[in-house]
Amino acid sequence: NAGVTQTPKFQVLKTGQSMTLQCAQDMNHEYMSWYRQDPGMGLRLIHYSVGAGITDQGEVPNGYNVSRSTTEDFPLRLLSAAPSQTSVYFCASSYAQGWDTQYFGPGTRLTVL
Amino acid sequence: GNSVTQMEGPVTLSEEAFLTINCTYTATGYPSLFWYVQYPGEGLQLLLKATKADDKGSNKGFEATYRKETTSFHLEKGSVQVSDSAVYFCALGGSARQLTFGSGTQLTVLP
Numbered sequence: 001n002a003g004v005t006q007t008p009k010f011q012v013l014k015t016g017q018s019m020t021l022q023c024a025q026d027m028n029h030e031y032m033s034w035y036r037q038d039p040g041m042g043l044r045l046i047h048y049s050v051g052a053g054i055t056d057q058g059e060v061p062n063g064y065n066v067s068r069s070t071t072e073d074f075p076l077r078l079l080s081a082a083p084s085q086t087s088v089y090f091c092a093s094s095y096a097q098g099w100d101t102q103y104f105g106p107g108t109r110l111t112v113l
Numbered sequence: 114g115n116s117v118t119q120m121e122g123p124v125t126l127s128e129e130a131f132l133t134i135n136c137t138y139t140a141t142g143y144p145s146l147f148w149y150v151q152y153p154g155e156g157l158q159l160l161l162k163a164t165k166a167d168d169k170g171s172n173k174g175f176e177a178t179y180r181k182e183t184t185s186f187h188l189e190k191g192s193v194q195v196s197d198s199a200v201y202f203c204a205l206g207g208s209a210r211q212l213t214f215g216s217g218t219q220l221t222v223l224p
Contacts, residue, residue: 100206104156
């Protein structure tokens, strides 16, 4: 049981490049979410999904796209990276009934130059 | 909207000292309240939770009581250890399936 896994651990991009942050969970959780963590600001919700085929926006969705084609995977896409997207990104998952008790992945540290 | 205000850090304590990290919240309705902990280089882990007023969450010697009258959920531990060094986040879970986090408090425990 690997829990929530994220790849890559570190990434450096140039402004305007695109990339996908991968997130997978093996706990059969219905609910998955993406957060960004910035110094002094805690974690802010980017997008979340309550099940395959269903996604919704969180507090800071601009510049990010998501899709949920399977229960296990919830990738986060940056179509045109900007320096303001330099952050640490965390994926989390939970059961739909207990959605507020979430299990977090180890994070991806992204730097946009 | 919902918001969480946490005691600013960093906090530095000697081993076996008493710990309090203050957390207050603003929310509509009756949210659940949480403390998450982030050890260096890792993701967040749920430390404890409380789902209604006057509930006390506890885990690993840490405690927090849901105080609706003061809209607070302060984290306490009677005797901290070096291994408790981490960043602690207070959070609330509202009705819109979103967790709202505080800014985090860095705790360093010295031997």
